[in-house]
Amino acid sequence: MKLYISPEKTIQEVQKAFQAEYPYLQLSFFTQPHRAFKGSPASYLVKDTSITLGTLMAEPKSGFVELPPTMPTFEAEALLEKTFGLYVQIMRKSGDTWLVTSTTDRLTLAEQNARGRASEHPNFLPQDEEFDYREQE
DSSP states (O other): OEEEEOTTSBHHHHHHHHHHHOTTEEEEEESSOOOTTOOOOGGGBOOOTTSBGGGTOSSOOOEEEEOOTTSBHHHHHHHHHHHHOOEEEEEEEETTEEEEOGGGTTSBHHHHHHHHHHTTSTTOOOTTOOOOGGGGO
C-alpha cells in the first residue's frame, strides 16, 4: 500500500487509510521513539487523533511511503520514523482489544493482519504457527 503522509493530515486520517488496507491492524502514534521488538510506554501515546502530523514532526514534510504486505512490522515502523520522524507502533486486533506487536515484529504486515482476522475465531490457530503466549499478557 502507498500511504500519503503530510503535516496537514490528522492522525485519524492516516489511521483510516492504513486500516482500509490492513483492517486488523492499527497505527498508534507516540511522542517518543521505541526500539525494534520493544513496546512504547503508554505515557507517550498521542491520544488525540484529531491533531495533525505536523505537530509530531521535527521537520514537517510530505510524501508517500510504501508499506507492502510483505514488509516486516519492525521495518514499517522504522520507515515511518526514518522518513517522516513519526514514532508509530503497529497494533493488532485480538478480539475486542489491540495488542502491541513487539513480540511478533518479524512478522509481515500481511501475517499480522491474518492473525488479527483469526482472533475473530478464538478456536482457530493458523497452521504452521506456534502460539505465542506472551501476546496474551
